Amino acid sequence: MELGEIMEKILIIEDDNSIREGLKYYLEQEKYEVIDVKDGSQALLALTNNMNTSIVLLDINLPDINGFDLFPRLKRIVNVPIIFLTASDLEVSIVRGLDMGADDYITKPFKARELLSRIKTVLRRVNNNSNCFNIHNITIDLNQAKVLKNGKDVMLTALEYKILLSFALNPNIVFTREKILADVWDVEEEYVSDNTLTVYIKRIREKIEDDPTNPKIIITVRGIGYKLGDYYVGE
Amino acid sequence: MELGEIMEKILIIEDDNSIREGLKYYLEQEKYEVIDVKDGSQALLALTNNMNTSIVLLDINLPDINGFDLFPRLKRIVNVPIIFLTASDLEVSIVRGLDMGADDYITKPFKARELLSRIKTVLRRVNNNSNCFNIHNITIDLNQAKVLKNGKDVMLTALEYKILLSFALNPNIVFTREKILADVWDVEEEYVSDNTLTVYIKRIREKIEDDPTNPKIIITVRGIGYKLGDYYVGE
């Protein structure tokens, strides 16, 4: 753990003492802050007092309320990611089938290591749910592999998207055609003429520029190649 | 700035006192640690004593050595990102043309705000130069929009890539065909039958699975849809 890094808070809702305490110990070792409760009413209280909780682990069989019923009530307090702890195939089917918006589930008995991996995956997704670049009026969303122009989907081919991405990750740097070809095409591929890239640039401009004859996004740097217009990285 | 966040260190190599000091002041306001030197020999010493420097701002006209010649000597000490501060179009052409591996350049006079934006962009790229998922023997590289199987490029179409990505960002979650169609296809698009997706899954499996008849990456969840096999996120 990095010096000064903020600890993520985990709420465990589980009535089985050995599971709850074992998990608490393990996750604390892993440098999480753990709050553990035994039933639904305690859970609602705990979450209300810890609105900055990063993730909830929710057992389905609780003494006072069913986990499926508790789920929306927790979500109403704060939209925290929730992983179900399921005890049977029946419960698994219900979690899957309901599509209630659970972020994940894991079936007992499970290895703590496996649960930790899933916690990290969910947190990674939740903490990093924007992965976009904005350049003028277009947005490149890495997570969806989509390019939007004024919010509308632009259909790029696989190669066009790769070329644009190559620019987006290296703004302000001028690329020669050879460099882009080397970046985007397979290494083992046979030689592709660099005039080919000129044609690709035209096609991409046709799709993303407001005025393709006066490009603002992919700029020609005469004698060298192309570069991206100035832009800012969106959050 | 977050509590306890580690300050990034910037080395400014610039002989003009007003630029150097103005920049130092501005970047310190922005919570960077700044080391500033006036010439090449001081720069080499400073970098040697500060190998954890995050980024170097390098003026080209220095009293004792040319910035272009200093560049490789700095790089030999530690492979730190370097932004050139250029004073003329001629220098710009040289930076562009040489393709020596500068991470960016900016032409004087420049706005401190603009330079800061470029510093952030370079740091963002450098600190985050891995954006990969590993699932069994395949790797998905978001930054290059490439899928590798045992290190070799797998050619996926735009749609195949989007579908795979949709799984990769939501592992352990079972997707219905309808959900994936809604995720990947344009919202405004006319209806696409969900058997279509079955065909896409087959095609993707054909390309990425070791044994497509016994898939380990895209798992069928009978009666519901598909999910990704267990995996770990690569660093």
Added chain:
DNA sequence: TAATTTTATAACAATTTAGTAATAAAAAAA
């Protein structure tokens, strides 16, 4: 086991893509 449901596979045609070559236009140099 037989019937039913669900998923996988194969085959097909309209459309799109990939790459080339030839020509036009624009910019730079002579």
Added chain:
DNA sequence: TTTTTTTATTACTAAATTGTTATAAAATTA
């Protein structure tokens, strides 16, 4: 201005993609 160099555009074909339909296979249920 004229010539040369560089980039943009157009047009073209082989190949690949997209989405459908029909059929086979597998899993589930009766």
